[in-house]
Amino acid sequence: QVRLVESGGGSVQAGSSLRLSCTASVNIARVNCMGWFRQSRGQEREGVASIDTIDEDTFHVRSVKGRFTISQDKAKNTVYLQMNGLIPEDTAVYYCAARPRGSCLNFSEYNTWGQGTQVTVSS
DSSP: OOOOEEOOOEEEEETTEEEEEEESSSSSEEEBEEEEEEETTSSSOOEEEETTHHHTOOEOOOOTTTTTTEEEEEEGGGGEEEEOSOGGOOEEEEEEEEEEESSSTTTOOOEEEOOOEEEEEOO
């Protein structure tokens, strides 16, 4: 059973940056796909970014492209989400997730989740 632990959330002002970290209990190459999701109050959880831990292909949804960057450090079994130019609409609980196989772009099939970390952006 893979365990994922997120950290790095906080309360910041618009325009600030944060880096979220997600550390897995196993070698992340074993889980193939890692992703970041977020859920705002009253909204459904949405996929934000994904990374193929083998070939390192990344994907970012349009709303964060150019501001957020997903990356990994295999030696630390950790995936990061660098968030720059934060806006109030980015306020949400951010979750790290993993799936062992299949397309990393299919956000609906991630099946292992961290506990989430709160990001709050004030104007």
